[in-house]
Amino acid sequence: MWAFLDGDFVQEKSRVIQLENRGLTFADGLFEVIRTIEGRILFFEEHFSRMKKSAEFFNIEMRFTPEEVKKSALELIGRNSIEDGELYLELTRGTDPHREHRYPPKDTSSTFFMLALPLRRIDADNWKNGVKLFAYPDLRHKLCEHKTINLLPNVLAKNFAYANGGYEALMYREEDGMKFVTEGGSSNYFLVDNGIFLTPNVDNILPGITRGKVIEIIKKLGHRIIEKRVTVQEFLSAEEVFLVSTVSRVMPVKGIDEVTFKVRGRYTEEVMSAYEELFFSAR
Known part of the structure; x- marks a missing residue:
């Protein structure tokens, strides 16, 4: 399965997020789950807007525009051949090698990734x-x-x-x-x-x-x-x-x-x- 990480498409199994990422050590981050069907992303603008507003509230940098994210998301869905699925977005404050409660330096880059997954099974x-x-x-x-x-x-x-x-x-x-x-x-x-x-x-x-x-x-x-x-x-x-x-x-x-x-x-x-x-x- 392909994933999208900080501007690149990567193999999900490659485990490319560092262990010191603040999303792992402090749960210092945000997420969205968006429904996809037949190559369409439902209500993308509303979901992305909510994440962006929360990122501003917590002072976490969102380095991609909604247009860039949606374009990459559509490519990701296609790469994974998802017909009926879920798009998972996560944004964290980035990697802090010292695991310091204090916010990392301002030049620390946030981490943004997406997963395109088959829809979880729910009994009809x-x-x-x-x-x-x-x-x-x-x-x-x-x-x-x-x-x-x-x-x-x-x-x-x-x-x-x-x-x-x-x-x-x-x-x-x-x-x-x-x-x-x-x-x-x-x-x-x-x-x-x-x-x-x-x-x-x-x-x-x-x-x-x-x-x-x-x-x-x-x-x-x-x-x-x-x-x-x-x-x-x-x-x-x-x-x-x-x-x-x-x-x-x-x-x-x-x-x-x-x-x-x-x-x-x-x-x-x-x-x-x-x-x-x-x-x-x-x-």
Whole structure:
């Protein structure tokens, strides 16, 4: 498999990133996962813009323009003969041979690489019959609006769900005895109650690209959507629940812990259909 590293195409197995890279030693970096299909990269501009804004926030140099990255990404997809896949982008602060907590000298070059991978396998039954969620405390830092590579809490949450036979974790933060839903290990959540859609507002959670597209769809369909702090109890009491992400797209939820929901309810079905139309026509 080919990879793209700092302006060159390299063989992924050549292991050309130095061990002292700050992405490895400090998780000092950012990433994006972008869906690709039939040689197209979906919503590339939105993903790249989010990474660039976060890079500016953390003062990490992005040495390539969006045009250069997209051109190289398309070549990478072609080199790896990816028909239906995922494009992974990672940007780190670069290599620091001394492993110093202090930022490296200003002339230190950042590291940027891309992988073009086949789409991970997801059971098609998940979209038909829904998936199970398990509530899990959100153990992350206070920089969740940025897609950093500090993903250990997400890994713990998702593997808790996997160990219990679930698909994803419904992460929450507790405040004054109330449990407020944030997001999943790699998903955003929506619920429907009395025809009104609710989704957790962007308060130390990632503003997901798919989340944004789905909010636009809900509005275009003429439904009311409220972004606010949403409790776990509100989710448990909902009529319909669904999750969204780059890879999962729009996926119905059939249960949270011991509570079950109507699957492929009217509103979820409507949003799924509209997103699929957008998905297969996007460039």
